[in-house]
Amino acid sequence: MRLSTDELECGEACIEDHSSVAHTGYKAKNALRGFRCWYVPFLKSRYYGNQFRPLLSYLYTEFKCNVNCYYCYTWDNKLKGMTLETAKKSIDFLKSVGCRVVAIMGGEPLLRKNFILDVIRYGADNGFFMYLPTNGILLDRDFIDSAGEAQVAAINLALDVIEEKKGLPKAYKRVEPQFKYLVKQKEKYGYIVFFNINITTENLDDVKLLTEIAHDHNIGTDYHINEMPVIDMEHYRFKDKGLWITEDYYRKTEDVIDWLIEKNRLGYPMVNSIEHLRAMKNFIRHRNIPWKCRAGHNSLVIRMDGTLAPCFELYATEKDWGRIFEHKFNARDLELQKQECNKKCLSTCNYQVHHYYNSYTAGLQWVYKHFHRGFFHRERRRAEGGRRQRGATP
Ligand code: SF4
Numbered sequence: 001m002r003l004s005t006d007e008l009e010c011g012e013a014c015i016e017d018h019s020s021v022a023h024t025g026y027k028a029k030n031a032l033r034g035f036r037c038w039y040v041p042f043l044k045s046r047y048y049g050n051q052f053r054p055l056l057s058y059l060y061t062e063f064k065c066n067v068n069c070y071y072c073y074t075w076d077n078k079l080k081g082m083t084l085e086t087a088k089k090s091i092d093f094l095k096s097v098g099c100r101v102v103a104i105m106g107g108e109p110l111l112r113k114n115f116i117l118d119v120i121r122y123g124a125d126n127g128f129f130m131y132l133p134t135n136g137i138l139l140d141r142d143f144i145d146s147a148g149e150a151q152v153a154a155i156n157l158a159l160d161v162i163e164e165k166k167g168l169p170k171a172y173k174r175v176e177p178q179f180k181y182l183v184k185q186k187e188k189y190g191y192i193v194f195f196n197i198n199i200t201t202e203n204l205d206d207v208k209l210l211t212e213i214a215h216d217h218n219i220g221t222d223y224h225i226n227e228m229p230v231i232d233m234e235h236y237r238f239k240d241k242g243l244w245i246t247e248d249y250y251r252k253t254e255d256v257i258d259w260l261i262e263k264n265r266l267g268y269p270m271v272n273s274i275e276h277l278r279a280m281k282n283f284i285r286h287r288n289i290p291w292k293c294r295a296g297h298n299s300l301v302i303r304m305d306g307t308l309a310p311c312f313e314l315y316a317t318e319k320d321w322g323r324i325f326e327h328k329f330n331a332r333d334l335e336l337q338k339q340e341c342n343k344k345c346l347s348t349c350n351y352q353v354h355h356y357y358n359s360y361t362a363g364l365q366w367v368y369k370h371f372h373r374g375f376f377h378r379e380r381r382r383a384e385g386g387r388r389q390r391g392a393t394p
């Protein structure tokens, strides 16, 4: 059956309307979730200033990994992962101290898919923003649909390069089909997607290419500057070839960071603030300006056995920071700790917590990023489409 021109036009308009409604619903869902899981705990934390009220928690479920990134010191295939009982108790503990955001950490969490789905489900059922980082190699359609149904809030695809390189196995080409399916399903399930990119000596061009791929697919990005471990990790064997930014790479790295700042200004959705991107330029030249880290106050790490640490840079610290339901974070010890480690660290996550914690409007800006993700691109694409159409019809 052939449709008339009128019917075709009507059909296109209806599809557009339907997709606009779905897109608006998607944005509203993320705005609401951002408000409930980030902003309300933030307001309470500001109100009860002296209490331990983390806004962001890192739940280490796994240290095993299916690849070996040379810069990574949080994998060890000899260690046994977290039990489901500890994971659930950890979420109960976080709930009791007002936290509503859990980032599942590894290693590669997807080595135990059913376990991770159980953790996501338990967290989401308890009102948490469940955030899942993965290198994507084990992602498949079934898992993406199951994670969506379990109400995962964000999936963070860690990628460093387009094609695999020595020491940098997290390559876009390895996960491209899964990635496309992940993006296709995001509005159906309401999760957000972003790329997590580590800037090293060997992927400076890839950083730009990945940024453009993310932008073309209407998703956000999150950048780290490759940092040496803050403390010694006995099991870590690649300290001498971790692709740390050395003097020969200062200029090129700064150019890439300037390019990112420009894109940030243009509205590319990025987790990093411009302030953090600028700080990276000082950091690589060892001119680290002290920043007010809030680890141990507003963020924390739960290790696989249920013990605690302020941040993942200090995962292997020997100091006893307590365990779930018995934390031992106190202002004086944290202050002493940070006098030592702050000059060696530019933790992306904790820097963002510090940045957005600073003011009520910065906090709201963070929530805005949750529904803004992709908005700019969609509007821009429409405008470009309109311009193209106008150009085609003189
Ligand atoms: S994929 Fe992630 S956990 Fe595995 S080695 Fe690389 S950075 Fe580490």
Ligand code: SF4
Pocket: 230, 293, 294, 295, 310, 311, 312, 313, 314, 337, 338, 341, 342, 343, 345, 346, 347, 350
């Ligand atoms: S500055 Fe903060 S995030 Fe960095 S190592 Fe120290 S406590 Fe951890």
